[in-house]
Amino acid sequence: MNKLLFALAVFIVMICPLGLIAQKQTGTVARTINTTNIPPVQYGIASFYDNKFEGRLTSNGEVFTQKKLTAASNTLPLNCWVKVTNLKNNRSVIVRITDRMHHKNKRLIDLSRSAASKLAYIGKGLTRVKVEYLGKKKPGELAAGKANK
Numbered sequence: 001m002n003k004l005l006f007a008l009a010v011f012i013v014m015i016c017p018l019g020l021i022a023q024k025q026t027g028t029v030a031r032t033i034n035t036t037n038i039p040p041v042q043y044g045i046a047s048f049y050d051n052k053f054e055g056r057l058t059s060n061g062e063v064f065t066q067k068k069l070t071a072a073s074n075t076l077p078l079n080c081w082v083k084v085t086n087l088k089n090n091r092s093v094i095v096r097i098t099d100r101m102h103h104k105n106k107r108l109i110d111l112s113r114s115a116a117s118k119l120a121y122i123g124k125g126l127t128r129v130k131v132e133y134l135g136k137k138k139p140g141e142l143a144a145g146k147a148n149k
Contacts, residue, residue, distance in 0.1 A: 041132050043087075066114055069095045069112060070112045071095040082133055091120055094139050
C-alpha cells in the first residue's frame with residue numbers, strides 16, 4: 001500500500017505544475033495581478049454569477065454567496081474594493097473582489113446576484129459598466145479619513 005501511495009505521489013508531482021494541487025483545494029488557481037499599475041477606471045462588460053457557484057470557495061478562500069456584494073475579476077487584485085456603475089441607467093454599487101473568472105473569459109467583472117440586482121440588469125444578463133478602483137481599504141474606512149494604500 002505504501003508503494004502505491006508513493007508511486008501516486010511521484011506521478012502527481014511529475015504531471016502537475018508545482019503548487020497547483022495545493023491551490024486547487026481552494027476551488028480555483030490563484031493568479032497574481034500587478035498591483036503597481038492598476039488602472040483607476042476601466043470600462044467593459046459585466047455579468048453575474050450563476051447559482052451553481054453558491055457555497056463554493058472563492059479565490060480568496062471565502063465561501064461564495066449571492067447575498068453579499070462581491071465580484072470576480074481577472075484585472076483587479078483580490079480583496080480590493082471597486083465602484084461599479086451600470087452605464088445604461090447610471091446606478092452604482094460598491095463591491096469587493098473575492099474571486100477570479102476563467103482565464104479565457106473576456107468580461108471585465110462578474111458580480112454576485114445581489115450586486116447585479118442593485119445595478120438593475122438581472123433580466124438582461126450582461127451590461128456595459130464603468131469600474132473604479134477604490135483600493136484595499138473598505139470604503140467606510142476611507143470616509144473616516146484613514147489613508148488609502
